[in-house]
Amino acid sequence: MSEIKNLTLHHYPLSRSARVKWLLHEMRGEDFEVHRVALRQGGQYTPEYLAKNPNHAVPVLEVTYADGSEQVIFESMAILTWLADLDDRFAPKPSDLKARADYLQILALGGSWMDQMLWNIRLHENILPKAARNAAFAQFNRDKIENEITPQLVARLSENAFICGETFTAADCLTGQNLNWARAYGLCANPVLKDYMKRMKSRPAFQLAFADAKDFEG
Template sequence: MKIESLRLFHFPGSRSARVRWALLETFGDDFELLTLKLLQGEQYAADFLEMNPNHAVPVLEITWSDGSVQTMLESTAMVEWLADAFPEKQLAPQPGLSRERADYLQMLQFGGNWMDAMLWQIRVHRDLLPEADSDPKSVDRAMEKISKEVAPQLHGRLASSEYICGADFSAADIVIGHCLNWARAYGLCQEDVFKAYASRLGARPAFQKAFDDVVRK
């Protein structure tokens, strides 16, 4: 079965940006991009909640060649699926028993789960909750864990390799790269090795287009 069309529900710079980046690296730009006004609450509209009861982006709507429609809700799953669906783009080691595949999946999930969860705690308690409900200690704990636990692991890899899993760019760099830029916006991961890595990623045309709607301060 073939893909008839793809539609991505998006908000600039958010987790949907990593999916937009992955789409541009694999599928090209022949997909529909629908930007939601999250700050105005469009994610709570009834028709959107039918697609995603979690009232969040991304949502990737896949229309198959038989006319059926499928939705995906998890950004890391979308990135992994796209990398595997387009093996000619060489964004992932071939599925199977290999050290390379195991390491790639480990880092893909490390970014999409462990690192992302800490960054989300910072985002929620620093930027989203009312002051009366926010917990500065949660921000401090997450910042410390990234500085003392996450950053050294990434630094060790990037000090000896151009990309997170070695010499070649992969879909793991899409997820880790998005999280790293998120962390750097909070003043974390400022060392030269991270700056150089971010520069390499930022030079990719797909990256530039994926983040062309982000307002820079």
């Protein structure tokens, strides 16, 4: 990663940015900067922040390259994929076609399908005004996680220590963060998933990434 001079993560505790923070700790220890975005106070809607991410969300990763050029990356799945490709400890190489396809599939499952179900639950149980909430829709998403997503994850983790096999990858950061989120709603309580989360939570990088969980304002 010698071509990277500095990385700054725009982050909020227990949000999707935690999955990126986790991978950064795995890769770089504490050699990156973190900027706390005050989501509950509307910090994501300031003109300065919207210039970085017009979707007014975290994470945002600001990259300063060794040549002095800069880049802004948003969307957690994109950031995870990009970061992991900088260090082949955290992703199968593109030349390993089968492993790469499996890894990308799991990233997409977690970053789109499961993530959206969890977000729908959060919207309709916690965020929207009560008059706009739809309990049936929240339950529909709960059922999909329990009946469709959980069996897929259990099947994988019954055979392997990590979500893509016997090696930790960026896909574990996404899967682990999603499971942490799901378990807060009483979902994904299968013993196989509990054991997986014990292994993830024992990792020093996980502990650093979620050390600020107490600061979450629901």
